[in-house]
Amino acid sequence: MAKISFHHSDGNVDVLDVDPGTSIMRAAVTNGVAGIVGECGGQAMCATCHVYVRPEYLDGLPEIGDDEEEMLDCTTEERDGERSRLGCQLKAGEAFDNIEVDLPASQI
Amino acid sequence: MTSEERIVIVGNGQAGIQLIDSLRREGFAGPVTVIGEEEHFPYQRPPLSKDYMSADKAASPLPLRAEKFFAENDVDSRLGVQVTSIDRSGHTVSLSDGSTLGYSKLVLATGAANRELTVPGAEASGIYGLRTLADAEAVQAQLEAAGTIVVIGAGFIGLEFAAAARKRGLAVTVLEYADRPMARALSPVTSAWFAEAHRGLGVDLRLGEGIASFATDDGGRVTAAVSTTGRAYPADLVLVGIGVIPRTELAEAAGLPVANGILVDSAMRTEDPDIFALGDCANYPSHHAETRTRLESVQNATDQARHTAKSILGRHGDAEHYRELPWFWSNQGDLRLQIAGIVQPGDETVLRGDPASGKFSVFCYRKGRLAAVESVNQPSDHMAARRLLAQERSLPPEQAADLAFDFKAYSKAAAAAA
Ligand SMILES: Cc1cc2nc3c(=O)[nH]c(=O)nc-3n(C[C@H](O)[C@H](O)[C@H](O)COP(=O)(O)OP(=O)(O)OC[C@H]3O[C@@H](n4cnc5c(N)ncnc54)[C@H](O)[C@@H]3O)c2cc1C
Ligand code: FES
Numbered sequence: 001m002a003k004i005s006f007h008h009s010d011g012n013v014d015v016l017d018v019d020p021g022t023s024i025m026r027a028a029v030t031n032g033v034a035g036i037v038g039e040c041g042g043q044a045m046c047a048t049c050h051v052y053v054r055p056e057y058l059d060g061l062p063e064i065g066d067d068e069e070e071m072l073d074c075t076t077e078e079r080d081g082e083r084s085r086l087g088c089q090l091k092a093g094e095a096f097d098n099i100e101v102d103l104p105a106s107q108i
Numbered sequence: 109m110t111s112e113e114r115i116v117i118v119g120n121g122q123a124g125i126q127l128i129d130s131l132r133r134e135g136f137a138g139p140v141t142v143i144g145e146e147e148h149f150p151y152q153r154p155p156l157s158k159d160y161m162s163a164d165k166a167a168s169p170l171p172l173r174a175e176k177f178f179a180e181n182d183v184d185s186r187l188g189v190q191v192t193s194i195d196r197s198g199h200t201v202s203l204s205d206g207s208t209l210g211y212s213k214l215v216l217a218t219g220a221a222n223r224e225l226t227v228p229g230a231e232a233s234g235i236y237g238l239r240t241l242a243d244a245e246a247v248q249a250q251l252e253a254a255g256t257i258v259v260i261g262a263g264f265i266g267l268e269f270a271a272a273a274r275k276r277g278l279a280v281t282v283l284e285y286a287d288r289p290m291a292r293a294l295s296p297v298t299s300a301w302f303a304e305a306h307r308g309l310g311v312d313l314r315l316g317e318g319i320a321s322f323a324t325d326d327g328g329r330v331t332a333a334v335s336t337t338g339r340a341y342p343a344d345l346v347l348v349g350i351g352v353i354p355r356t357e358l359a360e361a362a363g364l365p366v367a368n369g370i371l372v373d374s375a376m377r378t379e380d381p382d383i384f385a386l387g388d389c390a391n392y393p394s395h396h397a398e399t400r401t402r403l404e405s406v407q408n409a410t411d412q413a414r415h416t417a418k419s420i421l422g423r424h425g426d427a428e429h430y431r432e433l434p435w436f437w438s439n440q441g442d443l444r445l446q447i448a449g450i451v452q453p454g455d456e457t458v459l460r461g462d463p464a465s466g467k468f469s470v471f472c473y474r475k476g477r478l479a480a481v482e483s484v485n486q487p488s489d490h491m492a493a494r495r496l497l498a499q500e501r502s503l504p505p506e507q508a509a510d511l512a513f514d515f516k517a518y519s520k521a522a523a524a525a526a
Contacts, residue, residue, distance in 0.1 A: 040154070043439055
């Protein structure tokens, strides 16, 4: 089991325990974490799964791929040069075992 | 609309579910009922022909929204129930469970159904379509034991499935009646590149060869697909991907105009001011295609849902006309196709990049203006094209072809100036 903490802009936190292989997007959509839409089903095509990874968890994340790079340029809330990632591209067990992310105020 | 008035949505797919979300976001607090004939909780279709077909045992369907979304948004969701008829004058719909439901506004988000083959042997077991989670579960369950697969139709879904099956090491033949894959939606250049790429992955792609019949064993299970050339291709499993037919039956029976989809205006309203239609089932006047069209894509379903919510609630102001730029993607194994705009036959094409490199874009010009861009493994061009085309801006063909020209910066400047 891996752990994901979603910090909402109003200060609320959702904490989920997820199986290895589960992306941040899938975890959020399956469990109804508000603020993540996942409209393209995790294909790095819609940028509605944008998250800001908290700095202490940035080490160890996989590099940003070509698709992700372009989508991050089109997020609704402004991209953060360090912390912005697509939730569909970060999977438990591969990218993290424990991670905390801040959610943008809007995805669309 | 007052909060006493019920909105009834037929179909809980990509369009219907987004519509609920958008109605609530727009502040509609009144009753909403959504009716879906499938037993499954609403889920996303695109992964079904891709990730879901992988050998990964953990593959599971991705919901459109979590279960609690329906409770939190006070939505009356009925699963496994079909709407069987519409009484327009009485403002009611009849359901398969025998009940009747009144509506103030009715929305048809009924999607599409797979076109079925009628050739001899088509009713054999082992032959599948791929539209629903039930279809995908049935196919996935057979893949483990299958060795040889025949796919009928080299469209998006057929080729996505073919690539996924190749990844699992299965032998795959694709029969396509036309002389090139995805002919309906792609320029000849990109289509030809995909034909070669799939062959490179080991797919036996047979162009200009349709399906004539299926051979079966004594138990009525398919053993081979016989093509129009008379050649028999052995098959443990056949996947049919020959396109879809819009689900217009309810609208038609209710006397609403239908022609390749339920006819709607640019606000997604049918001829009846209290009935709307959107997504795969709707035929709308497309601003970008400059003609009526019916699209089958996630973008189309979700953007039309956001628009329809505003139409229902009268929130458009002076932006009644739906004019979102269509875009689409199809991931075929590791081959990434992205399309911005709508490619039409006869478009003049300009190549950016070298197809031999595996990364390129095709710029499609119509009447001298940029109308669509196809990108292969080139997400930067795709996003730049989306930005530019959404502003209805063009780009001289010489610049499109010039790799030294910074297309991304150009599109960003165009978007910023808008
Ligand atoms: C395998 C597959 C892969 C795809 N891949 C992509 C892709 O990569 N990219 C992309 O952009 N698009 C893709 N699509 C297309 C995309 O999924 C559709 O365009 C989208 O789902 C359309 O949404 P919709 O709500 O209009 O229709 P649907 O999602 O089909 O939903 C309609 C629902 O209404 C129900 N219904 C119909 N009639 C009734 C009735 N009378 N009573 C009750 N319920 C009813 C149906 O059972 C269905 O569940 C794919 C589709 C499939 C099948
Ligand atoms: S879910 Fe669409 S980009 Fe992540």
